Amino acid sequence: xxxxxxxxxxxxxxxxxxxxxxxxxxxxxxxxxxxxxxxxxxxxxxxxxxxxxxxxxxxxxxxxxxxxxxxxxxxxxxxxxxxxxxxxxxxxxxxxxxxxxxxxxxxxxxxxxxxxxxxxxxxxxxxxxxxxxxxxxxxxxxxxxxxxxxxxxxxxxxxxxxxxxxxxxxxxxxxxxxxxxxxxxxxxxxxxxxxxxxxxxxxxxxxxxxxxxxxxxxxxxxxxxxxxxxxxxxxxxxxxxxxxxxxxxxxxxxxxxxxxxxxxxxxxxxxxxxxxxxxxxxxxxxxxxxxxxxxxxxxxxxxxxxxxxxxxxxxxxxxxxxxxxxxxxxxxxxxxxxxxxxxxxxxxxxxxxxxxxxxxxxxxxxxxxxxxxxxxxxxxxxxxxxxxxxxxxxxxxxxxxxxxxxxxxxxxxxxxxxxx
Amino acid sequence: xxxxxxxxxxxxxxxxxxxxxxxxxxxxxxxxxxxxxxxxxxxxxxxxxxxxxxxxxxxxxxxxxxxxxxxxxxxxxxxxxxxxxxxxxxxxxxxxxxxxxxxxxxxxxxxxxxxxxxxxxxxxxxxxxxxxxxxxxxxxxxxxxxxxxxxxxxxxxxxxxxxxxxxxxxxxxxxxxxxxxxxxxxxxxxxxxxxxxxxxxxxxxxxxxxxxxxxxxxxxxxxxxxxxxxxxxxxxxxxxxxxxxxxxxxxxxxxxxxxxxxxxxxxxxxxxxxxxxxxxxxxxxxxxxxxxxxxxxxxxxxxxxxxxxxxxxxxxxxxxxxxxxxxxxxxxxxxxxxxxxxxxxxxxxxxxxxxxxxxxxxxxxxxxxxxxxxxxxxxxxxxxxxxxxxxxxxxxxxxxxxxxxxxxxxxxxxxxxxxx
Numbered sequence: 001x002x003x004x005x006x007x008x009x010x011x012x013x014x015x016x017x018x019x020x021x022x023x024x025x026x027x028x029x030x031x032x033x034x035x036x037x038x039x040x041x042x043x044x045x046x047x048x049x050x051x052x053x054x055x056x057x058x059x060x061x062x063x064x065x066x067x068x069x070x071x072x073x074x075x076x077x078x079x080x081x082x083x084x085x086x087x088x089x090x091x092x093x094x095x096x097x098x099x100x101x102x103x104x105x106x107x108x109x110x111x112x113x114x115x116x117x118x119x120x121x122x123x124x125x126x127x128x129x130x131x132x133x134x135x136x137x138x139x140x141x142x143x144x145x146x147x148x149x150x151x152x153x154x155x156x157x158x159x160x161x162x163x164x165x166x167x168x169x170x171x172x173x174x175x176x177x178x179x180x181x182x183x184x185x186x187x188x189x190x191x192x193x194x195x196x197x198x199x200x201x202x203x204x205x206x207x208x209x210x211x212x213x214x215x216x217x218x219x220x221x222x223x224x225x226x227x228x229x230x231x232x233x234x235x236x237x238x239x240x241x242x243x244x245x246x247x248x249x250x251x252x253x254x255x256x257x258x259x260x261x262x263x264x265x266x267x268x269x270x271x272x273x274x275x276x277x278x279x280x281x282x283x284x285x286x287x288x289x290x291x292x293x294x295x296x297x298x299x300x301x302x303x304x305x306x307x308x309x310x311x312x313x314x315x316x317x318x319x320x321x322x323x324x325x326x327x328x329x330x331x332x333x334x335x336x337x338x339x340x341x342x343x344x345x346x347x348x349x350x351x352x353x354x355x356x357x358x359x360x361x362x363x364x365x366x367x368x369x370x371x372x373x374x375x376x377x378x379x380x381x382x383x384x385x386x387x388x389x390x391x392x393x394x395x396x397x398x399x400x401x402x403x404x405x406x407x408x409x410x411x412x413x414x415x416x417x418x419x420x
Numbered sequence: 421x422x423x424x425x426x427x428x429x430x431x432x433x434x435x436x437x438x439x440x441x442x443x444x445x446x447x448x449x450x451x452x453x454x455x456x457x458x459x460x461x462x463x464x465x466x467x468x469x470x471x472x473x474x475x476x477x478x479x480x481x482x483x484x485x486x487x488x489x490x491x492x493x494x495x496x497x498x499x500x501x502x503x504x505x506x507x508x509x510x511x512x513x514x515x516x517x518x519x520x521x522x523x524x525x526x527x528x529x530x531x532x533x534x535x536x537x538x539x540x541x542x543x544x545x546x547x548x549x550x551x552x553x554x555x556x557x558x559x560x561x562x563x564x565x566x567x568x569x570x571x572x573x574x575x576x577x578x579x580x581x582x583x584x585x586x587x588x589x590x591x592x593x594x595x596x597x598x599x600x601x602x603x604x605x606x607x608x609x610x611x612x613x614x615x616x617x618x619x620x621x622x623x624x625x626x627x628x629x630x631x632x633x634x635x636x637x638x639x640x641x642x643x644x645x646x647x648x649x650x651x652x653x654x655x656x657x658x659x660x661x662x663x664x665x666x667x668x669x670x671x672x673x674x675x676x677x678x679x680x681x682x683x684x685x686x687x688x689x690x691x692x693x694x695x696x697x698x699x700x701x702x703x704x705x706x707x708x709x710x711x712x713x714x715x716x717x718x719x720x721x722x723x724x725x726x727x728x729x730x731x732x733x734x735x736x737x738x739x740x741x742x743x744x745x746x747x748x749x750x751x752x753x754x755x756x757x758x759x760x761x762x763x764x765x766x767x768x769x770x771x772x773x774x775x776x777x778x779x780x781x782x783x784x785x786x787x788x789x790x791x792x793x794x795x796x797x798x799x800x801x802x803x804x805x806x807x808x809x810x811x812x813x814x815x816x817x818x819x820x821x822x823x824x825x826x827x828x829x830x831x832x833x834x835x836x837x838x839x840x
Contacts, residue, residue: 016476050501056436057509070511073504073519077497081470084493089477091488099493103523104568148524 002172003035003130007140007162010044011179012236013082021236023089025177026135028240030095035130037169039140039162040086042078047155050075072113072142072152076102079139079158087137097135100126102142102150107161109143109151115299116143116151118164121227127169138165159220167227174229175249176216181235182250183208183215185415186267190406193416196248197265201255204265204358205231207392211356212270216252224252255360263361264368264413269406270354271399273303274324275384276331279345280315288318291334291341298333300326303354304385304396315344321385321396324350352384353402356394357409369393375412381405422592423455423550427560427582430464431599432656433502441656443509445597446555448660450515455550457589459560459582460506462498467575470495492533492562492572496522499559499578507557517555520546522562522570527581529563529571535719536563536571538584541647547589558585579640587647594649595669596636601655602670603628603635605835606687610826613836616668617685621675624685624778625651627812631776632690636672644672675780683781684788684833689826690774691819693723694747695804698754699765700735708738711754711761718753720746723774724805724816735764741805741816744770772804773822776814777829789813795832801825 006029008022022040029036041047054071083099090097105124109116126136140158143151153160159176166174182196183205200208202225209218215233224231231252238248255261281287288307295302305320322330331348334341362368372393376383381404385396397405410416426449428442442460449456461467474491503519510517525544529536546556560578563571573580579596586594602616603625620628622645629638635653644651651672658668675681701707708727715722725740742750751768754761782788792813796803801824805816817825830836 016473019477053436053501053505054508057439057505058512068508068511070504070508070519073521074501074508077500080497080500081473081494084490085473085477088474088488088490088494091490092478099490101493101570150521 001033001035001131003037003127003169004029005037005039005162005166005169005171005174006177007039007158007174008041008177008236009158009179010041010047012177013040013042013086014044016085018236019082019085019089022086022177023093025236025240026086026090027093027095030135035133037126037130037136037138037165037171038086039138039158039165040079040082041140041158042082046078046081047075050078069113069149072150076139076142076150076152079141083137083139087135090135090137095135096133097137098129100136100138102139103144103148105138107143107164109145109153111145111147111149111151113151115154116145118143118153118160121164121168124165124168126165130169156217156220159217160223163220163223163227163229163231166229167223171229173232174224175232175234177234177236178215179235179237180215180233181238181248182233183213183252183266185265186406186410187269190269190403191410191416194410195415197250199251199253199258200265201258201360202252203255203391204360205252207356207358207389208266208268211268211354211358211392211394212272213266213268221252228254261361262359263365264357264359264415265361266358267406267409267413267415268356268358269402270356271402272324273321273352273354273396274327275319275321275349275352275396276327276334277317277319277347277349278334278341278343279317279347280310280312280343281318282315282342287341290337291318292320294333294337295322295330298329300330304387304394306385319385321352321354351399352396353399354394354396355402355405355409356392357413358392360391362391362393371412372409375408376405379404379408421453421455421551423457423547423589424449425457425459425582425586425589425591425594426597427459427578427594428461428597428656429578429599430461430467432597433460433462433506434464436505438656439502439505439509442506442597443513445656445660446506446510447513447515450555455553457546457550457556457558457585457591458506459558459578459585460499460502461560461578462502466498466501467495470498489533489569492570496559496562496570496572499561503557503559507555510555510557515555516553517557518549520556520558522559523564523568525558527563527584529565529573531565531567531569531571533571535574536565538563538573538580541584541588544585544588546585550589573639576637576640579637580643583640583643583647583649583651586649587643591649593652594644595652595654597654597656598635599655599657600635600653601658601668602653603633603672603686605685606826606830607689610689610823611830611836614830615835617670619671619673619678620685621678621780622672623675623811624780625672627776627778627809628686628688631688631774631778631812631814632692633686633688641672648674681781682779683785684777684779684835685781686778687826687829687833687835688776688778689822690776691822692744693741693772693774693816694744695739695741695769695772695816696747696750696754697737697739697767697769698761698763699737699767700730700732700763701738702735702762707762710757711738714753714757715742715750718749720750724807724814726805741772741774771819772816773819774814774816775822775825775829776812777833778812780811782811782813791832792829795828796825799824799828
């Protein structure tokens with residue numbers, strides 16, 4: 001019997017009815033003769049509610065609380081509930097099933113509470129348990145550190161749990177059930193003719209996740225790539241078995257498995273960006289560096305950085321982007337260090353968006369960037385900043401132009417036509 | 421530094437504000453130089469909500485679900501949340517504090533899920549931890565069995581957790597904080613002149629708990645008596661320290677510590693009773709016994725039993741009481757066995773109440789029962805059934821007469837006068 005891992009996110013287990021629906025999907029795999037591990041998130045909204053509790057009793061700095069051991073004990077309770085409820089549901093349907101908490105597996109992590117990393121692909125008795133016909137329902141997002149305290153893997157960590165377990169038990173595949181039926185060439189809410197991508201490479205998926213596509217967490221794709229775990233993105237809002245019959249869903253696999261590679265696979269917009277500009281930072285060694293050291297120490301990831309001349313020849317203006325959730329914390333931190341860094345003024349801009357063009361075909365084809373720049377220029381869209389990788393070009397634009405840019409690029413690269 | 425245990429129930433940790441209030445009580449004890457263990461329940465209402473989830477996904481028989489391993493994993497999450505939130509709150513006040521889940525202590529129980537019993541007073545590293553100045557916040561109500569699965573101790577089990585830990589660490593006392601400021605001579609909502617009892621013996625408290633007084637769980641009082649843990653019932657709705665200054669609260673201690681013993685200490689009403697009557701059960705050996713065997717197998721505790729003649733000389737009517745929550749399950753079960761047991765009809769009565777008179781003085785004084793019967797007879801209250809112990813007399817009456825009976829008895833035994 002082949003072992004498989006199925007992962008269901010928060011909207012798929014949002015209430016008792018949705019949990020019963022998940023049980024139907026699990027049932028189908030069990031009845032097809034698979035040995036099944038199911039990884040579940042907390043009910044949609046529950047993690048936010050628990051985080052809110054922590055903020056309300058905790059320190060004035062929410063960022064610090066998220067690294068507190070007790071935060072993890074609070075927040076991990078959400079997955080404990082859904083894992084046990086799904087086990088109960090399956091038992092009631094006549095299946096053998098049991099819940100596994102992170103500490104019961106045990107899924108060992110480091111002690112970076114709130115954003116722990118899995119230390120090793122766990123040796124676990126889950127594999128033998130499922131081969132005996134019992135469905136294993138695993139509480140996602142959580143682990144245990146060496147002092148036997150609960151850890152959490154950071155938001156979206158249940159994807160990572162699923163992939164790590166799939167690697168650990170040598171699963172044939174890891175199916176990620178979510179509220180969309182696959183990975184799309186762009187956001188279908190923006191471009192109506194967005195198409196589902198039947199197969200995409202780990203590398204492209206990784207770029208998409210890292211520039212803001214929310215369908216999979218970046219770390220889970222990294223892990224899948226490292227351990228060659230075959231991923232599939234599916235909808236839990238269709239009928240069980242829809243993917244097998246109609247061939248829907250998106251498979252994420254090695255590049256070599258994709259016969260006809262597109263040059264550009266997807267256009268990924270992200271509105272979760274925000275920009276800080278520091279005016280007139282003195283042109284002295286170490287000043288600019290200190291800014292990014294302070295932000296890194298506060299666990300704030302800075303994305304695109306631009307340094308431009310200021311009015312005075314002795315200073316420069318420095319702009320950088322980050323996740324919009326971090327901007328207030330970052331601005332507070334920089335204002336506290338204003339004297340030390342020496343800037344004259346600080347401005348915050350949340351009205352920006354990042355639009356990325358992604359495709360492994362860029363490695364072997366030229367002219368991808370020029371199509372992008374021409375397409376945007378033709379629509380009068382100003383590019384504030386650019387960053388690139390081997391298979392990705394991202395531009396920062398005024399957020400008002402997001403939809404226009406996405407639709408124009410989707411068309412320019414021929415993504416709106418079947419077969420691209 | 422003397423070690424103490426403080427326990428806070430669901431209404432005392434009902435929301436973030438109440439948890440902050442609890443932190444004030446804990447702070448006071450820490451600043452008085454005590455080494456402190458705090459045991460917390462789930463937020464008021466949360467356990468019911470979690471039980472409801474289990475019922476909605478589970479089997480058609482809720483009684484069976486409550487013995488399911490997964491039920492325990494779901495329900496124990498409530499205490500996990502409050503324990504960690506209180507630890508966070510205390511940390512934010514500058515104290516060292518950590519949460520302890522049942523499996524982390526570990527509080528070892530048997531595997532009777534949903535109503536597990538503590539196997540041993542746990543050897544734990546909590547004692548040394550609190551002597552080092554760290555406040556231990558323990559998730560009540562939960563433990564772990566030999567297969568490392570979570571167990572729960574049954575409703576109200578947090579009292580039991582608190583007393584077991586107090587015994588384990590040799591605590592000077594175990595303070596049970598609740599929404600009333602002590603144990604009363606009767607329910608103050610019924611009799612306005614009910615008085616707080618400054619000291620009461622374990623034995624009397626045990627009878628009060630077992631006949632339906634809700635201030636403490638029966639098992640916790642048994643355990644306190646067995647290990648001579650000094651209990652105190654206090655309100656978390658007063659200002660911290662009120663008990664020390666005004667001498668309020670109720671101490672539960674050995675009989676020998678109570679100098680002037682009252683003959684009758686309390687009148688305890690319970691409306692949680694329901695009665696089933698089986699009509700015309702054949703007078704054959706084993707018929708009546710089988711009824712109670714079936715009910716015991718379904719974990720339904722039967723209280724007062726009466727057998728009375730029926731119209732036919734070959735059969736009898738059998739009535740018995742139980743907790744009102746069990747009556748539907750019991751009736752279903754008996755109806756399924758109707759042919760086997762052989763009764764002709766079944767009637768259910770929820771309009772009954774049990775009123776109990778409790779006092780260790782009954783051991784040495786006579787006439788307590790006759791005062792009770794005369795008092796009720798004078799008010800025209802019919803006694804349907806009677807049960808007694810060495811220090812208790814309980815009668816079953818029509819529930820309409822509950823308040824009348826309680827007030828009359830409270831007065832008849834002189835409990836409404838200071839000093840009794």
